[in-house]
Each structure stands twice: as structure tokens, then as C-alpha cells.
Amino acid sequence: MPAHATATQFNTLLSQLGDASCIDASALARFDTSTLALLLEARRRARHRAEPFRVTNAPPRLLALARLHGVEALLFAEPPI
Known part of the structure; x- marks a missing residue:
């Protein structure tokens, strides 16, 4: 997704x-x-x-960006079984 996506692009994605x-x-x-x-x-x-959520196979730079913003555990942690 290009930088500065519009709200319409965001909703479409x-x-x-x-x-x-x-x-x-x-x-x-x-x-x-x-x-x-x-x-x-x-x-x-x-x-x-009420479903678990996770992101798999994230590129290292995406992981670093998530870590920088403090959301790494929310997106990339294994969901509870």
C-alpha cells in the first residue's frame, strides 16, 4: 500500500x-x-x-515497524488456543 493512502483506498483494502x-x-x-x-x-x-487474529510471514521491516510503534505483539503473536 503506498504511503498516505486515502480513506477510500483504506476501506477498499x-x-x-x-x-x-x-x-x-x-x-x-x-x-x-x-x-x-x-x-x-x-x-x-x-x-x-470473537476470533483469534494474527499476521504470518511478515517481512523483517514490517516487524521492525510494528515493534517501533508498539503493536508487534498485537499483530504477530500466536493467538491463544
């Missing part, structure tokens, strides 16, 4: 995620904090449905 409770991030080559916001919203929606 979020609708494409649908009701995903596990997102494979291996294809992410370009991302920024708006990507984290999108993933956090997907997590919020999964939790609203």
Missing part, C-alpha cells in the same frame, strides 16, 4: 480482507504505518467476531 483472521504478509514489499492501521483494524474486526 479492508473490504478485500473480508473476515480474515489470519493474514499472510509475505507479499508485502512496500508498506508504512497505514499498513499497520489496516492490520489493526482487521484484528479489531476479528476480535469483535
